[in-house]
Amino acid sequence: MADTWFDRRTFRRPWDLDGLLDAKRATGTRVSxxxxxxxxAATVGDVVGRIHDAFVRDSDFVDELVVVDGGSTDDTARIAAEAxxxxxxxxxxxxxxxxxAGKGESIWKSQLVTTGDVLAFVDADLTEWDTHFVTGLLGPLLTDPGVALVKGFYERPFRAGAADDPQGGGRATELVARPLLALARPHLGRVVQPLAGEWxxxxxxxxxxxxxxxxxxxxxxxIDVSDRLGLDAVAQVDLGRRAHSHQSLQDLGPMAVQLTAAVLSRSDARVGxxxxxxxxxxxxxxxxxEVDLSERPPAAEVAR
Structure with a gap:
């Protein structure tokens, strides 16, 4: 069987913290x-607290643990600081x-208040997750200089009332991102979670x-890292299972527009x-x- 990007750059094994600490120290890498x-406010304390305890208090794996508060009207900032x-x-x-306003603005501005050689991002609304998310995301970057970007992937359940569909999450992924990539960047089609917030x-x-x-x-x-450095600069790691709050259909609309704009602004917007x-x-x-994209001509132009 031919060696493929998926085989080389998809990691499913757990990462040993002690080994990653050795790699981090050997290279002098700082992690933000x-x-x-x-x-x-309902979830940020758990996310921050568990990461802090495992990787700041009990080890020096994470050098900076930063929350960028995008304008909360609840106790998010206070809870995060206390954690x-x-x-x-x-x-x-x-x-x-x-x-x-926006998640991307927070991520962009975070570069101005951090100093790490490697930046890792974790969403604040996680309700089912574990601290191995952090070692998983950082493992390929600390052990392979050819890797520039790591995306997490996971089982994403969708819960509505008593219903729990273990594969039902990721509506924006399946209905917007994956079809757009199939058209504009088909070589990224085997990235399991292109919209993963953990990367x-x-x-x-x-x-x-x-x-x-x-x-x-x-x-x-x-898209940008693979365009600039090639697909082999991208890796993906299996993080197991991840649950979080779900967006309403109304909120998914603006999200879909932003996702579409991100792809079209990086493409010629033509289907070839x-x-x-x-x-x-x-x-x-x-x-x-295989999806058929061909079109029939107007019926009025077809001879009877």
């Missing part, structure tokens, strides 16, 4: 872990540069890229083929479907 948050994070208000970071990147690479201020930030990083292959995943089982 950033959590963008807006009105996540061990250094909290920055988004509006107060370089106010001379202006202030825009890590080398600062030396990320600081040279344009960053969308909204939800397109996670997808844009994937009548068919594309759409890669989907049921767990780690890959399902490849």
């Amino acid at each position: 872990l950033v959590i963008p948050a807006v009105n996540e 061990g994070a250094r909290v920055h208000s988004l509006a107060d970071i370089r106010p001379d540069l202006g202030h825009r 890590a990147v080398r600062r030396s690479v990320y600081e040279t890229l344009h960053v969308p201020v909204g939800y397109g930030v996670d997808l844009a990083a994937l 083929e009548d068919r594309v292959v759409l890669h989907q995943f049921r767990g780690l089982e890959e399902i490849a479907r």
Whole structure:
């Protein structure tokens, strides 16, 4: 069987913290872990606290644990600080540069208040997760200089009332991101979770890229790094299972617009083929479907 990117750059094994600490110290790498948050008082304390205890208090694996508060009206900032994070208000970071609302803005401005050689991002709304997310995201970057970006992937359940669909999450991924990539960047079709909010990147690479201020930030990083450095600079790690709060359909609309804009702004926006292959995943089982994109002419132009 031919060696493929998926085989080389997909990691499913657990990462040993002691071994990663050795690699981190040997290379002198500093790690900044950033959590963008807006009105996540219910969950941010658990996310920050567990990361702080495992990787700041009990080891020196994470050098900076930072929460960028994008304008919360609840107790997100206070809870995050009490749990061990250094909290920055988004509006107060370089106010001379202006202030825009959005996850991407928080991630972009986090570069201005951190010093790590590697930046790792974790969402603040996680309800089912574990601290191995952190070692998983950083493992390939600390052990392979050829890796510039690491995306997490996981089982994403969708819960509605008593229903729990273990594969039902990721509506924006399946309905927006994956079809767009099939058209504009088909070589990224085997990235299991292109919109994963858990990812890590080398600062030396990320600081040279344009960053969308909204939800397109996670997808844009994937596209830009692979465009600039090649697909082999991207790795993906199996983080197991991840649950979080779900967006309403109304909130998914603006998200879809931002995702689409991130892809179209990096493409010529033309479809050059009548068919594309759409890669989907049921767990780690890959399902490849050929999708017909051809069009019929207007019926009035067809001879009877």
